[in-house]
Amino acid sequence: xxTAVRILLLPVIALSILxxxxxxxxxxxxxxxxxxxxxxxxxxxxxxxxxWIDFAQPAKKVPAVVVKKIQEIIVDFYLETRADSxxxxxxxxxxxxxxxRVPYGDLQLFIVILRAPMSYARCKLFLYDKTTHxxxxxxxxxxxxxxxxxxxxxxxxRSNLYKQARxxxxxxxxxxxxxxxxxxxxxxxxxxxxxxxxxxxxGLYLETIxxxxxxxxx
Numbered sequence: 001x002x003t004a005v006r007i008l009l010l011p012v013i014a015l016s017i018l019x020x021x022x023x024x025x026x027x028x029x030x031x032x033x034x035x036x037x038x039x040x041x042x043x044x045x046x047x048x049x050x051x052w053i054d055f056a057q058p059a060k061k062v063p064a065v066v067v068k069k070i071q072e073i074i075v076d077f078y079l080e081t082r083a084d085s086x087x088x089x090x091x092x093x094x095x096x097x098x099x100x101r102v103p104y105g106d107l108q109l110f111i112v113i114l115r116a117p118m119s120y121a122r123c124k125l126f127l128y129d130k131t132t133h134x135x136x137x138x139x140x141x142x143x144x145x146x147x148x149x150x151x152x153x154x155x156x157x158r159s160n161l162y163k164q165a166r167x168x169x170x171x172x173x174x175x176x177x178x179x180x181x182x183x184x185x186x187x188x189x190x191x192x193x194x195x196x197x198x199x200x201x202x203g204l205y206l207e208t209i210x211x212x213x214x215x216x217x218x
Contacts, residue, residue, distance in 0.1 A: 033074075033075050033078065033087065033091075033092040033093075034087060034091040034092055034093045035071050035074060035075075035092065035093050036074075036093045036096050039062065039067045039070050039071065039096075039099070040059035040060055040061060040062060040099070041059065041060050041062050041066075041098075041099040041100060041101040041110070042054075042055060042057055042059060042060070042098060042099070042100055042101070043060055043100075043101050043102075044100045044101070044102050044111075045102065045103065046102055046103075046104070046172065046173060046174050047170035047171075047172060047173035047174070048100070048102065048111070048170060048171050048172040048173070049170050049171050050113075050121070050144070050147075050148055050156050050171055051148070051156060051157065051158050053100065053156070055098055055154075055155075055156065060101065062099070062101065062110075063128070063130075063133065065128075065133055065135050066110060066128055066135065069110075069126060069135055069136075070096075070099060070110075070112055073112050073114075073124045073126075073139060074092055074093065074095060074096050074112075074114070075092055077092075077095055077114050077122070077124070078092035078095050081095065081116055081117060082095075082117070094115070095114050095115050095116070096112075096114060096115070097113040097114060097115045097121070097150055097154075097156070098113050099111065099112050099113065100113070104127070104180070104201070105178065105201070106129070106131070107127045107128065107129055107130075107201060107204070108127070108128045108129075108130055109125060109126075109127060109180070110125070110126050110127070110128060111123050111124075111125055111142075111172075112124045112125075112126075112139075113156070115150050116145055118149075119149050119150045119151070120145035120146075120148075120149055120150075121144050121145060121147070121148035121149060121150055121156060122141075122142070122143050122144060122145055123141075123142040123143075123144060124139040124140070124141060124142070125139060125140040125142055125206060126138075126139045126140070126204075126206075127201060127204045127205075127206065128204075129204060134204055135204065136204045136205065136206070137204070137205075138205060138206075140199065140206045142182060142184065143184065143186075144171070144184050144185075146159060146161055146162075146184070146185040146186060146187040146192070147159055147161070147162045147171070147184060147185050148162070161185060161187060161192060162185060164217075165185060165192070165194070165216055165217075167183065167194070169183060170183070171183055171184075175198055178200065178201075179198050179199060179200050179209065180198070180199040180200075180201075180206070181196070181197070181198055181199075182196070182197040182198075182199065183195070183196055183197075184197070185216070186213070191215065192215070192216040192217060193213050193214065193215055193216060194213070194214055194215075194216050195211070195212070195213045196210075196211070196212045196213075197210070197211050197212075198210035198211075
């Protein structure tokens with residue numbers, strides 16, 4: 001008799017677990033972030049100086065795998081800079097500015113330009129192989145907030161600090177034909193440094209092979 005009761009109760013227990021499991025899944029569903037209605041790119045060539053790029057030129061389509069990667073970058077950037085997953089005050093799509101597509105040997109370099117709080121600019125770099133349609137798993141964080149801002153008209157402008165430094169050099173260039181050479185200003189509120197970074201493509205991974213830093217305005 002006891003065995004029979006246990007057998008009869010098994011479907012009830014299983015249903016209870018299933019219902020409670022579904023309720024848990026519903027309460028744990030990730031927030032649906034707002035994304036730009038269309039993600040495209042602008043074609044550019046090395047060397048790159050952001051304030052010289054014509055962002056009004058016709059936009060170009062990008063492969064679906066690239067669109068997905070950029071969408072992931074937008075959401076990750078939103079969570080990183082806002083620390084808020086509800087989009088109560090700002091939308092994740094508002095942190096996206098534009099994307100540059102740059103030929104880089106047999107690969108393509110994508111530079112995703114993002115708008116941080118206070119309209120500072122920040123970039124994420126990744127590689128794409130148009131032959132195999134493979135894409136970088138990781139992105140390189142190129143933080144240029146002390147160099148560029150994005151004004152109310154959507155223009156990318158050099159900061160006063162950048163003008164004061166009088167660099168008059170490219171932001172991203174080729175070094176020894178195959179390496180990427182990046183410059184950026186780092187500012188901590190009291191002092192400023194010029195950082196020079198050399199990257200090399202190891203497959204689809206951008207590896208830092210050289211890093212130099214020197215004080216500005218000494």
